[in-house]
Amino acid sequence: MGRTEAQAGGSPIAPAVERDSGRASRTAVLFPGMGRFDFASAGRFLVLDRYARARLAVADEVLGFSVLERFHDAGADYSEYAQLAFLIASLAAADRAEDRFGMRPDVCAGASFGQKAAAAYAGSLDFPDVVRMTAELARCEKEYFTTEHSDVVTHAVYRVPDEEFHALLDEMRARGDWFEISGELDRGFYMVSLPESRLEDFIRAVRDLGGYSMYTMRPPVHARAFGALRRKAEAEVFTKYRIKAPRLPVISDADGTVVESAEAMRTMLLDTFDRAIHWPAMVTSMAGLGVDTLHVTGADDMFHRLNCTARAFDVLTVNPKNALRPGPPKLRSRAA
Template sequence: MENTQSAAPGAQNGKSGYEVEQGLTAIVFPGMGPCNFADVGRYMVLDRYARRRLAAADEALGYSVLQRFRGTDHEYSEATQIAFLVNSVALADRAVDAMGLDPDLCVGPSFGQKAAAAFVDSLPFGDVVRMTAELARCEEEFFTAEYSDVITQSFVRTPEERTKEILAEMEARGEWYEISGYLDHDFYFVSVRESSLDFFKQRIRDAGGYSMYSMRPPVHARAFSALRRKVEEEVFARYDIGAPRIPVIADQNGTTVADAEAMRTMLLDTFDRPINWPDVVSALRRGGVTDLWFTGADNLFHRLDCTTRNFRVTAVTPKTALRPEK
């Protein structure tokens, strides 16, 4: 278990350190980052929670997820996405069963929505696995035909005003772009044409910023409304999405999702609405949350400044799950 302690606002200094206010707890299923068998394969083979979820995924799909995952070199292939989902839910199983987690709310930014849907029982785990595989195929088909030259670029250390200036330059040059994610006060996802990427990254460097990684297929842009309609008609129509057993905070705007229709809308919004993590943080703080548990292979959300400034953070990852228990 990786435990990053951050005193919540209102904490008071006591005799033996900080006496931190105790409020509600939220579980967070992180968005999907680069994932490969070399990093998580050992965890999936050895961890009892992962093996159980992996067996359920194999049954749902009719093939060995581990075997296909081992054989792929694509960071966002169908098998890679299923493996990331399996691991996120298995780590939540560990947190609940072995570590005493009993969350009051749930969040699933970006790809994490899928694991969240399983955790809050809006869909059975097997259905989430099948839906994830079908969505991966649907997206691959869409982006082969449409927006095949679009990349979502993540970058950090670029304040809001400088980011606006860079985007204004893009617009003045006639370059297409869309903001796909607001991660922190100086951290964004922006989707651009591949032909614009070098210029865009250079302007980020000129502003003192740092380009992180490029995502293909791209994500969370209003231009992808046709993808939203495609998945709604071809995939979502076959699944009965129910109300969550605990409230979910929508990653697009921080609203509370408490019924089946709102859950379905949130899952569809991920295709053509940007994520807004600061809005989620604000909603959690207003709701009295002081503790966040991240379950999944996350190198991003649990480390963001707006996360660590506002919550006590516990990260349960494939790496920490394999550490000897004390």
């Protein structure tokens, strides 16, 4: 289960494979951020997939309870048990991609919640430790948002005209409305944190611009206003764990920085609390390293579909929906 030292390689970036064009070709693995995730969509994979069962067995022993049973009963999209199940499903998908489909990535990336799986896959955290950390961070966040920013949500919008959208944000700012951009995912695709009391007005204004609403996250994520949560997580959770240097380059989801040291990995994991994610910067960084094939391992309805992803990479997805189907996953070639 998981990557061996031989697979990880001894150099920061594994030897490149030359294509007919003569251009260096490298592969990356992406652990996606967590969207809506429940037992109905992932339960069959977790029950039947041998890689998932192996991961679950370790997690159950570490935690002292059945993750699968509690995930089945949880209900809430972002509950502690849904987060644990999402982590396990993401790493099990990577195990399957390695063992069954020959995935050998040169670069690793994790967007938002996917950073935890990326840290484990890259060897910065042992799998038992990342399981414990995930559970403890879920409880830490729940405790924090019970008393702080309890009225704030993060809402995703897409296909908004950029100039008009930023004019809308300027109007909100001029009125004294609090908000923060918590993520930029593609042209016209943003995550915005704001008070829930203002959410309906915001959705209506986005619709008037011709944009669409995607989903709302509770609790909210990735905002400078949550600096106290970062400090709480660092003091109460991160001090318990030894974070090591990654065995292969990891791409920061805040700005696309290449993470290669233990301290930089620790900073990246903490940045998720109070820094917005920027997927286009991650795409640019991976492309700059010579990546042209991207494996997306885990439940993902978004990152592999984004225009900037499709333009930059050939994409293969291994997820709870397709992992149990016969044959290898279908390659989506880059858009012309």
